[in-house]
Amino acid sequence: MEESDPTIVVVGASLAGLRAVETLRAEGHRGPVVLVGAEPHLPYDRPPLSKQFLAGTWGLERVRLRDPQKIEALGLDIRLGRSAVALDVDAHILGLDDGARVRFDGLVVATGAHPRPLPGTEAIAGVHTLRTLEDSLALGAALVPGARLVVVGAGFIGSEVAATGLGLGCRVTLLEGLPVPLARVLGDEMGAACAALHVARGVELRTGVGVAGVRTTGADGVARATGVVLVDGTVVDADVVVVGIGVVPTTQWLAGSGLEVGDGVVADATLHAADDVVVAGDLARWFDEGLGAHVRIEHWTNASEQGVVAARNLLAGRRAGAAYVPVPYFWSDQYDVKIQVIGHPRPADDVVVVDGSLPEGRFVALYGRDGRLSAALGFGRPRQLMGYRPLLEARASFDEALAHRPA
Ligand SMILES: Cc1cc2nc3c(=O)[nH]c(=O)nc-3n(C[C@H](O)[C@H](O)[C@H](O)COP(=O)(O)OP(=O)(O)OC[C@H]3O[C@@H](n4cnc5c(N)ncnc54)[C@H](O)[C@@H]3O)c2cc1C
Secondary structure, X not given: OOOOOOOEEEEOOOHHHHXXXXXXXXXXXXXXXXXXXXXXXXXXXXXXXXXHHHHOOOOHHHOEOOOHHHHHOOOOEEXXXXXXXXXXXXXXXXXXXXXXXXXXXXXXXXXXEEEXXXXXXXXXXXXXXXXXXXXXXXXXXXXXOOOEEEEEOOOHHHHHHHHXXXXXXXXXXXXXXXXXXXXXXXXXXXXXXXXXXXXXXXXEEEEOOOEEEEEEEOOOOOOEEEEEEEOOOOEEEOOXXXXXXXXXXXXXXXXXXXXXXXXXXXEOOOOEEEOOEEEOOOOEEEEEOOOOEEEOOOOHHHHHHHHHHHHHHHHHOOOOOOOOOOOOEEXXXXXXXXXXXXXXXXXXXXXXXXXXXXXXXXXXXXXXEOOEEEEEXXXXXXXXXXXXXXXXXXXXXXXXXXXXXXX
Protein backbone atom coordinates (compact mmCIF):
# COMPACT_ATOMS: atom_id res chain seq x y z
CA MET A 1 0.00 0.00 0.00
CA GLU A 2 1.56 3.26 -1.05
CA GLU A 3 -1.03 5.87 -0.06
CA SER A 4 -0.27 7.95 3.06
CA ASP A 5 -3.80 7.45 4.45
CA PRO A 6 -4.87 4.28 2.72
CA THR A 7 -8.43 2.98 2.63
CA ILE A 8 -8.70 -0.52 4.02
CA VAL A 9 -11.75 -2.67 3.40
CA VAL A 10 -12.55 -5.72 5.53
CA VAL A 11 -15.08 -8.17 4.09
CA GLY A 12 -16.80 -10.36 6.69
CA ALA A 13 -18.01 -8.81 9.96
CA SER A 14 -17.47 -11.76 12.27
CA LEU A 15 -14.60 -12.84 14.48
CA ALA A 16 -11.68 -12.59 12.04
CA GLY A 17 -13.01 -9.34 10.52
CA LEU A 18 -13.54 -7.78 13.95
CA ARG A 19 -10.03 -8.66 15.14
CA ALA A 20 -8.67 -7.22 11.89
CA VAL A 21 -10.41 -3.84 12.24
CA GLU A 22 -9.45 -3.61 15.92
CA THR A 23 -5.84 -4.34 15.05
CA LEU A 24 -5.74 -1.79 12.24
CA ARG A 25 -6.73 0.91 14.73
CA ALA A 26 -4.50 -0.44 17.52
CA GLU A 27 -1.52 -0.34 15.14
CA GLY A 28 -2.20 3.32 14.40
CA HIS A 29 -3.96 3.16 11.05
CA ARG A 30 -5.92 6.43 10.80
CA GLY A 31 -7.25 6.16 7.27
CA PRO A 32 -10.76 5.00 6.36
CA VAL A 33 -11.73 1.45 7.32
CA VAL A 34 -14.82 -0.05 5.69
CA LEU A 35 -16.33 -3.17 7.29
CA VAL A 36 -18.74 -5.09 5.05
CA GLY A 37 -20.90 -7.85 6.56
CA ALA A 38 -23.63 -9.91 4.93
CA GLU A 39 -25.46 -10.46 8.21
CA PRO A 40 -27.58 -7.66 9.68
CA HIS A 41 -25.79 -7.93 13.06
CA LEU A 42 -22.69 -6.47 14.62
CA PRO A 43 -20.08 -9.23 15.14
CA TYR A 44 -21.29 -12.00 17.43
CA ASP A 45 -19.82 -15.21 18.75
CA ARG A 46 -20.69 -18.55 17.17
CA PRO A 47 -19.54 -21.14 19.78
CA PRO A 48 -22.50 -20.44 22.13
CA LEU A 49 -24.93 -21.06 19.24
CA SER A 50 -24.59 -24.83 19.73
CA LYS A 51 -24.17 -24.57 23.52
CA GLN A 52 -25.48 -21.97 26.00
CA PHE A 53 -27.48 -19.86 23.52
CA LEU A 54 -29.08 -22.95 21.98
CA ALA A 55 -29.86 -24.25 25.46
CA GLY A 56 -31.50 -20.93 26.32
CA THR A 57 -29.21 -20.23 29.27
CA TRP A 58 -27.51 -17.26 27.58
CA GLY A 59 -29.38 -14.37 26.02
CA LEU A 60 -28.49 -12.22 23.03
CA GLU A 61 -26.34 -9.77 24.97
CA ARG A 62 -23.89 -12.55 25.89
CA VAL A 63 -23.20 -13.60 22.32
CA ARG A 64 -22.09 -10.14 21.23
CA LEU A 65 -18.36 -10.06 20.57
CA ARG A 66 -18.10 -6.38 21.58
CA ASP A 67 -20.32 -3.67 23.05
CA PRO A 68 -21.70 -1.45 20.27
CA GLN A 69 -19.94 1.57 21.88
CA LYS A 70 -16.55 -0.14 21.51
CA ILE A 71 -17.21 -0.75 17.84
CA GLU A 72 -18.46 2.81 17.41
CA ALA A 73 -15.20 4.07 18.91
CA LEU A 74 -13.22 2.41 16.12
CA GLY A 75 -14.60 4.96 13.66
CA LEU A 76 -15.52 2.51 10.92
CA ASP A 77 -17.68 2.84 7.84
CA ILE A 78 -19.84 -0.20 8.60
CA ARG A 79 -22.03 -1.72 5.90
CA LEU A 80 -24.15 -4.46 7.49
CA GLY A 81 -26.65 -6.57 5.56
CA ARG A 82 -24.44 -5.98 2.52
CA SER A 83 -22.59 -8.68 0.61
CA ALA A 84 -19.49 -8.33 -1.48
CA VAL A 85 -20.33 -9.81 -4.86
CA ALA A 86 -17.26 -9.07 -6.97
CA LEU A 87 -13.60 -8.30 -6.53
CA ASP A 88 -11.10 -6.95 -9.02
CA VAL A 89 -7.72 -7.31 -7.36
CA ASP A 90 -5.78 -5.54 -10.12
CA ALA A 91 -8.09 -2.51 -10.12
CA HIS A 92 -8.45 -2.58 -6.29
CA ILE A 93 -12.26 -2.43 -6.52
CA LEU A 94 -14.81 -4.32 -4.48
CA GLY A 95 -18.39 -4.59 -5.74
CA LEU A 96 -21.30 -4.80 -3.28
CA ASP A 97 -24.81 -6.19 -3.78
CA ASP A 98 -26.32 -2.68 -3.67
CA GLY A 99 -24.29 -1.73 -6.73
CA ALA A 100 -21.66 0.22 -4.76
CA ARG A 101 -18.09 -0.02 -5.98
CA VAL A 102 -15.64 0.49 -3.15
CA ARG A 103 -12.03 1.38 -3.98
CA PHE A 104 -9.44 0.06 -1.55
CA ASP A 105 -5.72 0.28 -1.01
CA GLY A 106 -5.70 -2.79 1.22
CA LEU A 107 -8.23 -5.59 1.62
CA VAL A 108 -8.87 -8.19 4.33
CA VAL A 109 -10.95 -11.15 3.13
CA ALA A 110 -12.69 -12.83 6.09
CA THR A 111 -15.93 -14.30 4.76
CA GLY A 112 -15.60 -17.51 6.75
CA ALA A 113 -17.54 -20.63 5.91
CA HIS A 114 -21.10 -21.89 5.67
CA PRO A 115 -22.65 -25.31 6.35
CA ARG A 116 -22.45 -28.03 3.76
CA PRO A 117 -26.07 -29.01 3.05
CA LEU A 118 -27.41 -32.52 2.68
CA PRO A 119 -28.32 -32.34 -1.01
CA GLY A 120 -32.04 -32.13 -1.69
CA THR A 121 -33.02 -31.33 1.91
CA GLU A 122 -32.44 -27.57 1.99
CA ALA A 123 -36.11 -26.61 1.61
CA ILE A 124 -37.58 -29.22 3.96
CA ALA A 125 -39.17 -27.86 7.14
CA GLY A 126 -37.64 -29.43 10.23
CA VAL A 127 -34.20 -29.85 8.63
CA HIS A 128 -31.67 -27.49 10.20
CA THR A 129 -28.07 -26.46 9.73
CA LEU A 130 -26.30 -24.31 12.31
CA ARG A 131 -24.08 -21.34 11.61
CA THR A 132 -25.96 -18.12 12.37
CA LEU A 133 -27.91 -16.57 15.21
CA GLU A 134 -31.13 -17.15 13.26
CA ASP A 135 -30.21 -20.82 12.72
CA SER A 136 -29.71 -21.24 16.47
CA LEU A 137 -32.98 -19.50 17.33
CA ALA A 138 -34.91 -21.66 14.86
CA LEU A 139 -33.32 -24.86 16.10
CA GLY A 140 -33.77 -23.91 19.75
CA ALA A 141 -37.49 -23.37 19.18
CA ALA A 142 -37.77 -26.89 17.75
CA LEU A 143 -35.86 -28.66 20.55
CA VAL A 144 -38.82 -29.16 22.87
CA PRO A 145 -38.93 -31.92 25.49
CA GLY A 146 -39.77 -35.27 23.96
CA ALA A 147 -38.93 -34.22 20.39
CA ARG A 148 -37.09 -36.85 18.38
CA LEU A 149 -33.85 -35.16 17.32
CA VAL A 150 -31.73 -36.86 14.70
CA VAL A 151 -28.29 -35.35 14.13
CA VAL A 152 -26.52 -36.27 10.91
CA GLY A 153 -22.77 -36.13 11.49
CA ALA A 154 -20.95 -36.66 14.80
CA GLY A 155 -18.29 -34.01 14.26
CA PHE A 156 -17.85 -31.30 16.89
CA ILE A 157 -20.93 -29.23 16.00
CA GLY A 158 -23.19 -32.29 15.59
CA SER A 159 -21.94 -33.70 18.88
CA GLU A 160 -22.57 -30.42 20.69
CA VAL A 161 -26.10 -30.20 19.28
CA ALA A 162 -26.73 -33.79 20.42
CA ALA A 163 -25.53 -32.90 23.92
CA THR A 164 -27.59 -29.71 24.11
CA GLY A 165 -30.65 -31.45 22.68
CA LEU A 166 -30.41 -34.19 25.28
CA GLY A 167 -30.15 -31.56 28.01
CA LEU A 168 -33.34 -29.99 26.68
CA GLY A 169 -35.20 -33.28 27.04
CA CYS A 170 -35.10 -34.45 23.41
CA ARG A 171 -34.71 -38.09 22.42
CA VAL A 172 -31.47 -37.98 20.45
CA THR A 173 -30.05 -40.18 17.71
CA LEU A 174 -26.61 -39.32 16.37
CA LEU A 175 -25.72 -40.73 12.94
CA GLU A 176 -22.14 -40.99 11.75
CA GLY A 177 -20.75 -42.33 8.49
CA LEU A 178 -17.37 -43.31 9.92
CA PRO A 179 -17.02 -46.41 12.09
CA VAL A 180 -15.69 -44.13 14.85
CA PRO A 181 -16.69 -40.44 15.22
CA LEU A 182 -13.89 -37.91 14.78
CA ALA A 183 -11.44 -40.69 13.90
CA ARG A 184 -10.06 -38.57 11.05
CA VAL A 185 -9.18 -35.80 13.48
CA LEU A 186 -8.29 -37.58 16.71
CA GLY A 187 -7.67 -41.20 15.69
CA ASP A 188 -9.69 -44.30 16.62
CA GLU A 189 -8.95 -44.49 20.34
CA MET A 190 -9.77 -40.87 21.14
CA GLY A 191 -12.67 -40.86 18.68
CA ALA A 192 -14.08 -43.78 20.67
CA ALA A 193 -13.70 -41.71 23.85
CA CYS A 194 -15.83 -38.99 22.21
CA ALA A 195 -18.41 -41.60 21.22
CA ALA A 196 -18.54 -42.92 24.79
CA LEU A 197 -19.63 -39.49 26.06
CA HIS A 198 -22.88 -39.78 24.11
CA VAL A 199 -23.57 -43.43 24.71
CA ALA A 200 -23.07 -43.09 28.47
CA ARG A 201 -25.74 -40.40 28.62
CA GLY A 202 -28.39 -42.16 26.59
CA VAL A 203 -27.90 -40.83 23.06
CA GLU A 204 -28.41 -43.52 20.44
CA LEU A 205 -25.20 -43.38 18.45
CA ARG A 206 -25.20 -45.22 15.13
CA THR A 207 -21.85 -45.30 13.36
CA GLY A 208 -20.85 -46.53 9.92
CA VAL A 209 -24.23 -45.52 8.50
CA GLY A 210 -24.80 -43.65 5.26
CA VAL A 211 -27.68 -41.20 4.94
CA ALA A 212 -29.69 -41.34 1.70
CA GLY A 213 -32.12 -38.52 2.41
CA VAL A 214 -34.97 -37.24 4.52
CA ARG A 215 -38.50 -38.68 4.59
CA THR A 216 -41.18 -36.03 4.49
CA THR A 217 -44.88 -35.53 4.81
CA GLY A 218 -46.58 -32.98 2.63
CA ALA A 219 -49.87 -32.76 4.50
CA ASP A 220 -50.16 -28.94 4.53
CA GLY A 221 -48.45 -28.38 1.21
CA VAL A 222 -45.09 -27.88 2.93
CA ALA A 223 -42.62 -30.75 2.94
CA ARG A 224 -41.84 -31.50 6.60
CA ALA A 225 -39.24 -33.97 7.87
CA THR A 226 -40.54 -37.11 9.54
CA GLY A 227 -37.40 -39.22 9.43
CA VAL A 228 -33.92 -39.75 8.08
CA VAL A 229 -33.58 -42.45 5.44
CA LEU A 230 -30.41 -44.51 5.63
CA VAL A 231 -28.64 -46.03 2.64
CA ASP A 232 -29.89 -49.51 3.60
CA GLY A 233 -33.46 -48.22 3.44
CA THR A 234 -34.05 -48.05 7.19
CA VAL A 235 -35.80 -44.91 8.41
CA VAL A 236 -34.91 -43.22 11.69
CA ASP A 237 -38.02 -41.35 12.85
CA ALA A 238 -37.43 -37.66 13.49
CA ASP A 239 -39.27 -34.48 14.42
CA VAL A 240 -36.10 -32.40 14.05
CA VAL A 241 -33.13 -33.16 11.81
CA VAL A 242 -29.81 -31.35 12.18
CA VAL A 243 -27.28 -31.67 9.38
CA GLY A 244 -23.74 -31.32 10.72
CA ILE A 245 -21.59 -32.62 7.90
CA GLY A 246 -19.03 -29.87 7.75
CA VAL A 247 -18.61 -26.45 6.24
CA VAL A 248 -17.57 -24.97 2.92
CA PRO A 249 -15.39 -21.85 2.74
CA THR A 250 -17.41 -18.85 1.52
CA THR A 251 -15.44 -18.02 -1.61
CA GLN A 252 -18.00 -18.13 -4.44
CA TRP A 253 -18.02 -14.32 -4.65
CA LEU A 254 -14.30 -14.37 -5.49
CA ALA A 255 -14.73 -16.12 -8.86
CA GLY A 256 -12.77 -14.20 -11.48
CA SER A 257 -11.19 -11.94 -8.85
CA GLY A 258 -7.61 -12.91 -9.59
CA LEU A 259 -7.18 -14.65 -6.22
CA GLU A 260 -6.36 -18.35 -6.15
CA VAL A 261 -9.32 -20.25 -4.72
CA GLY A 262 -9.27 -23.96 -3.86
CA ASP A 263 -10.87 -25.18 -0.63
CA GLY A 264 -10.43 -21.65 0.73
CA VAL A 265 -8.40 -18.71 -0.50
CA VAL A 266 -4.78 -19.66 -1.01
CA ALA A 267 -2.25 -17.38 0.70
CA ASP A 268 1.45 -17.26 1.49
CA ALA A 269 3.04 -17.58 4.93
CA THR A 270 2.23 -13.94 5.74
CA LEU A 271 -1.47 -14.47 4.89
CA HIS A 272 -1.16 -12.44 1.69
CA ALA A 273 -3.28 -13.77 -1.18
CA ALA A 274 -2.10 -10.89 -3.40
CA ASP A 275 0.13 -7.85 -2.80
CA ASP A 276 -2.55 -5.74 -1.06
CA VAL A 277 -4.91 -8.54 -0.05
CA VAL A 278 -4.74 -10.65 3.11
CA VAL A 279 -7.01 -13.44 4.35
CA ALA A 280 -8.04 -14.53 7.84
CA GLY A 281 -10.26 -17.10 9.51
CA ASP A 282 -12.14 -20.16 8.34
CA LEU A 283 -11.58 -19.45 4.65
CA ALA A 284 -7.81 -18.91 4.77
CA ARG A 285 -5.62 -21.64 3.29
CA TRP A 286 -2.21 -20.28 4.08
CA PHE A 287 1.30 -21.73 3.90
CA ASP A 288 2.20 -22.84 7.41
CA GLU A 289 5.99 -22.73 7.56
CA GLY A 290 6.03 -24.99 10.60
CA LEU A 291 4.24 -27.78 8.71
CA GLY A 292 5.68 -26.96 5.30
CA ALA A 293 2.19 -27.15 3.78
CA HIS A 294 -0.92 -25.10 3.05
CA VAL A 295 -3.52 -25.57 5.77
CA ARG A 296 -6.95 -24.26 6.64
CA ILE A 297 -8.34 -24.28 10.19
CA GLU A 298 -12.01 -23.92 11.15
CA HIS A 299 -11.68 -22.91 14.78
CA TRP A 300 -12.28 -19.83 16.90
CA THR A 301 -8.75 -19.15 18.17
CA ASN A 302 -7.28 -19.39 14.70
CA ALA A 303 -9.79 -16.88 13.29
CA SER A 304 -9.05 -14.50 16.15
CA GLU A 305 -5.27 -14.76 15.87
CA GLN A 306 -5.25 -14.62 12.09
CA GLY A 307 -7.40 -11.50 12.10
CA VAL A 308 -4.70 -9.78 14.13
CA VAL A 309 -1.73 -11.03 12.10
CA ALA A 310 -3.44 -10.43 8.75
CA ALA A 311 -4.12 -6.79 9.65
CA ARG A 312 -0.57 -6.23 10.89
CA ASN A 313 0.92 -7.82 7.81
CA LEU A 314 -1.31 -5.79 5.50
CA LEU A 315 0.00 -2.60 7.13
CA ALA A 316 3.59 -3.88 7.02
CA GLY A 317 3.40 -4.92 3.37
CA ARG A 318 3.90 -8.34 1.81
CA ARG A 319 7.68 -8.39 1.97
CA ALA A 320 7.92 -7.15 5.55
CA GLY A 321 5.09 -9.25 7.00
CA ALA A 322 5.73 -11.92 9.63
CA ALA A 323 4.95 -15.58 8.92
CA TYR A 324 1.88 -16.90 10.72
CA VAL A 325 2.99 -20.12 12.44
CA PRO A 326 0.50 -20.95 15.18
CA VAL A 327 0.28 -23.74 17.68
CA PRO A 328 -3.42 -24.32 16.99
CA TYR A 329 -5.97 -24.65 19.79
CA PHE A 330 -9.64 -25.51 19.89
CA TRP A 331 -12.23 -26.68 22.34
CA SER A 332 -15.65 -28.30 22.30
CA ASP A 333 -18.10 -28.43 25.22
CA GLN A 334 -20.20 -31.58 25.35
CA TYR A 335 -22.34 -32.37 28.39
CA ASP A 336 -20.16 -31.50 31.41
CA VAL A 337 -16.89 -32.19 29.59
CA LYS A 338 -14.60 -29.65 27.97
CA ILE A 339 -12.63 -31.28 25.15
CA GLN A 340 -9.52 -29.27 24.23
CA VAL A 341 -6.84 -29.84 21.64
CA ILE A 342 -3.52 -28.05 21.26
CA GLY A 343 -1.34 -28.74 18.23
CA HIS A 344 -1.83 -30.80 15.08
CA PRO A 345 -3.07 -34.33 15.90
CA ARG A 346 -3.18 -36.86 13.10
CA PRO A 347 -5.01 -40.20 13.17
CA ALA A 348 -1.84 -42.25 12.67
CA ASP A 349 0.08 -40.54 15.51
CA ASP A 350 1.13 -42.49 18.62
CA VAL A 351 -1.26 -41.65 21.47
CA VAL A 352 -0.45 -42.04 25.16
CA VAL A 353 -2.69 -41.09 28.10
CA VAL A 354 -0.48 -39.29 30.61
CA ASP A 355 -2.96 -37.98 33.17
CA GLY A 356 -6.31 -39.37 34.39
CA SER A 357 -7.76 -42.31 32.49
CA LEU A 358 -10.13 -43.23 29.68
CA PRO A 359 -12.61 -45.07 31.96
CA GLU A 360 -12.86 -41.96 34.19
CA GLY A 361 -13.60 -39.88 31.07
CA ARG A 362 -11.16 -37.21 32.35
CA PHE A 363 -7.65 -37.36 30.99
CA VAL A 364 -4.82 -35.80 29.00
CA ALA A 365 -3.47 -37.72 25.99
CA LEU A 366 -0.32 -36.81 24.07
CA TYR A 367 0.14 -37.35 20.35
CA GLY A 368 3.59 -38.12 18.94
CA ARG A 369 4.84 -38.21 15.36
CA ASP A 370 8.36 -38.69 13.99
CA GLY A 371 9.77 -38.53 17.53
CA ARG A 372 8.14 -35.13 18.26
CA LEU A 373 5.18 -34.11 20.37
CA SER A 374 2.51 -33.23 17.79
CA ALA A 375 -0.57 -32.49 19.93
CA ALA A 376 -2.17 -32.75 23.35
CA LEU A 377 -5.82 -33.59 23.96
CA GLY A 378 -7.68 -33.00 27.20
CA PHE A 379 -11.04 -34.24 28.39
CA GLY A 380 -12.12 -32.18 31.41
CA ARG A 381 -8.51 -31.35 32.31
CA PRO A 382 -7.97 -27.69 31.28
CA ARG A 383 -5.20 -26.85 33.73
CA GLN A 384 -3.21 -30.04 33.21
CA LEU A 385 -3.54 -29.77 29.42
CA MET A 386 -2.19 -26.22 29.28
CA GLY A 387 0.98 -27.44 30.99
CA TYR A 388 1.91 -29.06 27.67
CA ARG A 389 1.55 -25.92 25.61
CA PRO A 390 5.14 -24.71 26.16
CA LEU A 391 6.41 -28.10 24.98
CA LEU A 392 4.37 -27.87 21.80
CA GLU A 393 5.67 -24.35 21.22
CA ALA A 394 9.23 -25.56 21.76
CA ARG A 395 8.68 -28.52 19.39
CA ALA A 396 9.73 -30.88 22.19
CA SER A 397 10.55 -34.53 21.56
CA PHE A 398 7.82 -37.05 22.33
CA ASP A 399 10.02 -38.69 24.99
CA GLU A 400 10.59 -35.37 26.73
CA ALA A 401 6.83 -34.71 26.69
CA LEU A 402 6.03 -38.15 28.10
CA ALA A 403 8.52 -37.59 30.92
CA HIS A 404 7.14 -34.12 31.65
CA ARG A 405 4.89 -33.60 34.66
CA PRO A 406 3.06 -30.26 34.45
CA ALA A 407 3.15 -28.29 37.71
C1 LIG B 1 -22.40 -23.42 16.13
C2 LIG B 1 -20.91 -23.23 16.13
C3 LIG B 1 -20.17 -23.58 17.25
C4 LIG B 1 -18.79 -23.43 17.26
N1 LIG B 1 -18.09 -23.81 18.37
C5 LIG B 1 -16.74 -23.70 18.38
C6 LIG B 1 -16.00 -24.12 19.53
O1 LIG B 1 -16.56 -24.58 20.53
N2 LIG B 1 -14.65 -24.00 19.48
C7 LIG B 1 -13.98 -23.51 18.40
O2 LIG B 1 -12.75 -23.44 18.41
N3 LIG B 1 -14.66 -23.08 17.30
C8 LIG B 1 -16.03 -23.17 17.27
N4 LIG B 1 -16.73 -22.76 16.16
C9 LIG B 1 -15.99 -22.23 14.98
C10 LIG B 1 -15.79 -20.72 15.06
O3 LIG B 1 -16.96 -20.08 15.45
C11 LIG B 1 -15.31 -20.25 13.68
O4 LIG B 1 -14.04 -20.80 13.47
C12 LIG B 1 -15.27 -18.74 13.55
O5 LIG B 1 -16.56 -18.19 13.65
C13 LIG B 1 -14.65 -18.32 12.22
O6 LIG B 1 -14.68 -16.94 12.12
P1 LIG B 1 -14.56 -16.21 10.71
O7 LIG B 1 -14.62 -14.74 11.04
O8 LIG B 1 -13.44 -16.74 9.94
O9 LIG B 1 -15.84 -16.64 9.87
P2 LIG B 1 -17.39 -16.59 10.16
O10 LIG B 1 -17.64 -16.59 11.63
O11 LIG B 1 -17.99 -17.66 9.31
O12 LIG B 1 -17.85 -15.17 9.60
C14 LIG B 1 -17.81 -14.83 8.27
C15 LIG B 1 -18.75 -13.66 8.08
O13 LIG B 1 -18.64 -13.20 6.74
C16 LIG B 1 -19.94 -12.93 6.23
N5 LIG B 1 -19.91 -13.04 4.77
C17 LIG B 1 -19.89 -14.17 4.02
N6 LIG B 1 -19.87 -13.84 2.70
C18 LIG B 1 -19.87 -12.51 2.64
C19 LIG B 1 -19.83 -11.58 1.56
N7 LIG B 1 -19.76 -11.98 0.29
N8 LIG B 1 -19.86 -10.27 1.86
C20 LIG B 1 -19.90 -9.83 3.13
N9 LIG B 1 -19.93 -10.65 4.20
C21 LIG B 1 -19.90 -11.98 3.94
C22 LIG B 1 -20.80 -14.01 6.87
O14 LIG B 1 -22.16 -13.65 6.83
C23 LIG B 1 -20.23 -14.04 8.28
O15 LIG B 1 -20.85 -13.10 9.12
C24 LIG B 1 -18.13 -22.90 16.12
C25 LIG B 1 -18.87 -22.54 14.98
C26 LIG B 1 -20.24 -22.70 14.98
C27 LIG B 1 -21.05 -22.33 13.76
